Amino acid sequence: MVTLKDIAEEAHVSLMTVSNVVNGKHNKVSKEKLKEIQAILEKHHYIQNASARSLVKANSNIIAIMLRSIADENSLSSLHNARLVGSIVRQVQDLGYYAMINLVEDCESISRSIRTWRVQAAIFLGMFDDEIEQIYELCNIPMVFIDSYSKIRQLSNVGINDYKGGQLAAEYFIKKGHTRLAFVSPPNNDIGVVQQRLKGFTDVLAQHGLSLDPLHRFSVVSEADPDQVSQAVDQITRVRNEITAVFVTSDGLAASLISGLHRNGIHVPRDISMIGFDNSRISTQIYPPLTTISQDLELKARLTVDTLNHRLKNPDASAESHVLDVALVERESVLDITGL
Amino acid sequence: MVTLKDIAEEAHVSLMTVSNVVNGKHNKVSKEKLKEIQAILEKHHYIQNASARSLVKANSNIIAIMLRSIADENSLSSLHNARLVGSIVRQVQDLGYYAMINLVEDCESISRSIRTWRVQAAIFLGMFDDEIEQIYELCNIPMVFIDSYSKIRQLSNVGINDYKGGQLAAEYFIKKGHTRLAFVSPPNNDIGVVQQRLKGFTDVLAQHGLSLDPLHRFSVVSEADPDQVSQAVDQITRVRNEITAVFVTSDGLAASLISGLHRNGIHVPRDISMIGFDNSRISTQIYPPLTTISQDLELKARLTVDTLNHRLKNPDASAESHVLDVALVERESVLDITGL
DNA sequence: CTGAAAGCGCTTACAG
DNA sequence: CTGAAAGCGCTTACAG
Numbered sequence: 001m002v003t004l005k006d007i008a009e010e011a012h013v014s015l016m017t018v019s020n021v022v023n024g025k026h027n028k029v030s031k032e033k034l035k036e037i038q039a040i041l042e043k044h045h046y047i048q049n050a051s052a053r054s055l056v057k058a059n060s061n062i063i064a065i066m067l068r069s070i071a072d073e074n075s076l077s078s079l080h081n082a083r084l085v086g087s088i089v090r091q092v093q094d095l096g097y098y099a100m101i102n103l104v105e106d107c108e109s110i111s112r113s114i115r116t117w118r119v120q121a122a123i124f125l126g127m128f129d130d131e132i133e134q135i136y137e138l139c140n141i142p143m144v145f146i147d148s149y150s151k152i153r154q155l156s157n158v159g160i161n162d163y164k165g166g167q168l169a170a171e172y173f174i175k176k177g178h179t180r181l182a183f184v185s186p187p188n189n190d191i192g193v194v195q196q197r198l199k200g201f202t203d204v205l206a207q208h209g210l211s212l213d214p215l216h217r218f219s220v221v222s223e224a225d226p227d228q229v230s231q232a233v234d235q236i237t238r239v240r241n242e243i244t245a246v247f248v249t250s251d252g253l254a255a256s257l258i259s260g261l262h263r264n265g266i267h268v269p270r271d272i273s274m275i276g277f278d279n280s281r282i283s284t285q286i287y288p289p290l291t292t293i294s295q296d297l298e299l300k301a302r303l304t305v306d307t308l309n310h311r312l313k314n315p316d317a318s319a320e321s322h323v324l325d326v327a328l329v330e331r332e333s334v335l336d337i338t339g340l
Numbered sequence: 341m342v343t344l345k346d347i348a349e350e351a352h353v354s355l356m357t358v359s360n361v362v363n364g365k366h367n368k369v370s371k372e373k374l375k376e377i378q379a380i381l382e383k384h385h386y387i388q389n390a391s392a393r394s395l396v397k398a399n400s401n402i403i404a405i406m407l408r409s410i411a412d413e414n415s416l417s418s419l420h421n422a423r424l425v426g427s428i429v430r431q432v433q434d435l436g437y438y439a440m441i442n443l444v445e446d447c448e449s450i451s452r453s454i455r456t457w458r459v460q461a462a463i464f465l466g467m468f469d470d471e472i473e474q475i476y477e478l479c480n481i482p483m484v485f486i487d488s489y490s491k492i493r494q495l496s497n498v499g500i501n502d503y504k505g506g507q508l509a510a511e512y513f514i515k516k517g518h519t520r521l522a523f524v525s526p527p528n529n530d531i532g533v534v535q536q537r538l539k540g541f542t543d544v545l546a547q548h549g550l551s552l553d554p555l556h557r558f559s560v561v562s563e564a565d566p567d568q569v570s571q572a573v574d575q576i577t578r579v580r581n582e583i584t585a586v587f588v589t590s591d592g593l594a595a596s597l598i599s600g601l602h603r604n605g606i607h608v609p610r611d612i613s614m615i616g617f618d619n620s621r622i623s624t625q626i627y628p629p630l631t632t633i634s635q636d637l638e639l640k641a642r643l644t645v646d647t648l649n650h651r652l653k654n655p656d657a658s659a660e661s662h663v664l665d666v667a668l669v670e671r672e673s674v675l676d677i678t679g680l
Numbered sequence: 681c682t683g684a685a686a687g688c689g690c691t692t693a694c695a696g
Numbered sequence: 697c698t699g700a701a702a703g704c705g706c707t708t709a710c711a712g
């Protein structure tokens with residue numbers, strides 16, 4: 001592997017001069033030497049040793065993507081996470097950083113990999129709100145949490161208006177004549193996103209003198225687990241005559257429910273209407289196409305990485321948060337029953 | 341940040357002794373000192389500086405995952421890639437390596453990131469066969485290509501029996517009475533996987549005195565692009581009376597086609613039968629549930645990382661390749677028309 | 681079992 | 697504009 005020293009010898013200059021060329025400090029080098037050194041660099045395909053640079057500069061240009069890993073579940077099997085991570089990696093790379101990806105189970109492992117690599121900034125996906133404070137105190141690097149509802153003030157968060165998402169779903173159902181509703185989500189005890197969507201949903205119901213029967217709230221721990229899904233399908237089937245519409249917090253889960261219900265002879269939207277969340281690709285791959293609450297994942301990824309980049313370039317910059325808008329995308333999974 | 345030196349001073353021993361403790365060379369340290377040093381290490385939450393270690397050992401414990409990035413497409417928006425990458429990251433991490441993820445557009449960028457970080461091993465997804473030789477000569481580290489059909493002998497590849505997948509689809513269609521068939525895939529000029537599936541498919545047809553009309557082969561460059569998909573839907577719609585069944589090389593694309601055809605009044609399997617590929621989750625989220633060729637992505641990920649790990653632990657080990665089996669999973673997207 | 685020396689490849693800070 | 701010195705935090709190779 002060619003080093004600065006090798007190049008310096010061949011160019012009959014000091015190592016420092018080559019370093020200046022490599023690092024673009026061209027004003028510190030005479031025009032002739034610059035050209036000559038660049039040619040030699042090119043000829044030998046010189047590539048900087050990131051470890052050496054990282055060691056002396058005490059930073060690494062690595063941005064870590066931390067994915068909470070839940071038991072055996074594949075963290076990238078969710079449509080939302082997969083697309084988001086794909087997009088984040090692209091942004092990270094486009095800004096000249098390296099993307100390291102970590103599946104994390106506890107705070108200890110987060111801090112270990114941040115510190116061992118002197119990771120410069122970190123992005124957190126799927127963390128529980130109560131862990132965030134702990135993480136935040138662990139390492140003093142710029143961090144952005146995605147979709148968190150932690151109460152810590154100094155924290156950068158990029159999320160969406162989940163509350164509005166819930167509102168939109170409820171308003172749309174009501175507009176279409178639905179008053180007996182159900183709600184399906186991951187268990188919401190520790191997930192702010194779910195709590196907010198639920199709150200937006202029930203607040204609108206309340207404004208219309210309606211309410212969500214606790215018996216019509218169903219939870220699915222892992223939407224990748226067929227048993228969990230079919231259990232939810234059975235629960236909905238059992239109350240089919242008590243409800244006319246279901247709000248589901250992810251399109252993937254909604255799709256699974258629709259196909260499960262179909263097997264039980266319950267057709268969407270004929271027998272039950274449904275609204276999903278995310279506007280994932282699957283919402284147009286199924287029949288009926290799914291009415292859903294859309295969010296802009298590319299923008300989410302871009303704001304996340306831009307925020308970190310900004311803070312890395314301006315150490316004094318304070319933490320900033322972003323709340324992205326959501327919108328209802330009308331398709332065909334909700335039946336208009338106002339006429340009935 | 342606490343260093344070996346700090347620990348050494350506090351323990352009144354040399355830096356070397358602490359290093360031996362940290363690296364588990366416990367036989368080189370007396371029992372008493374060992375305990376004492378471990379306690380101090382623990383107390384200060386010592387974490388090794390990976391850059392320093394990497395610099396002197398000329399390796400990094402980083403395994404790079406190289407994803408071919410195609411224009412604007414999100415490389416993780418494909419169900420297959422997302423799940424595979426999720427699984428690979430888990431395996432990499434479980435074996436004590438770090439996962440760096442790179443979207444690559446050209447060979448240059450591959451070599452740059454491998455060399456700058458002294459990446460120890462690399463995994464390639466979605467590479468074109470003709471680039472592989474070039475990549476292979478670029479860096480002398482263990483590499484595994486996934487789903488490649490490069491002719492280079494020394495190369496480690498982990499793939500599936502695509503040819504058999506094609507055979508299974510054709511045999512099943514024929515068994516169900518289908519003789520006028522279509523084939524939908526990405527453009528297959530440079531993708532071995534597609535070529536093999538097609539060859540398996542047409543070879544079986546030939547054995548039965550049948551053939552695939554070139555006019556019934558459709559290609560979709562990016563299944564994430566709605567325009568591309570609806571173009572394929574229109575093409576199929578136009579020949580609907582000439583065919584009774586379609587073999588599609590991915591479940592995601594099959595799902596999109598089914599829903600697109602549905603909008604054109606063509607129902608699967610009533611009007612057209614369909615077989616997909618991968619047995620992705622979506623195959624059971626749609627209606628009708630998709631008959632498909634299944635492959636084991638978890639195993640694929642495990643073999644990939646195990647192969648690399650083996651070669652890293654045994655520098656003399658030669659490149660090994662794996663071809664995983666596939667199987668047809670029967671669901672409801674193929675109509676039995678033998679009686680008609 | 682223990683440690684002093686040299687060096688991995690680079691940058692910072694300084695002197696010319 | 698140019699370069700000699702020191703050091704980032706660690707490991708290897710060797711001497712005791």
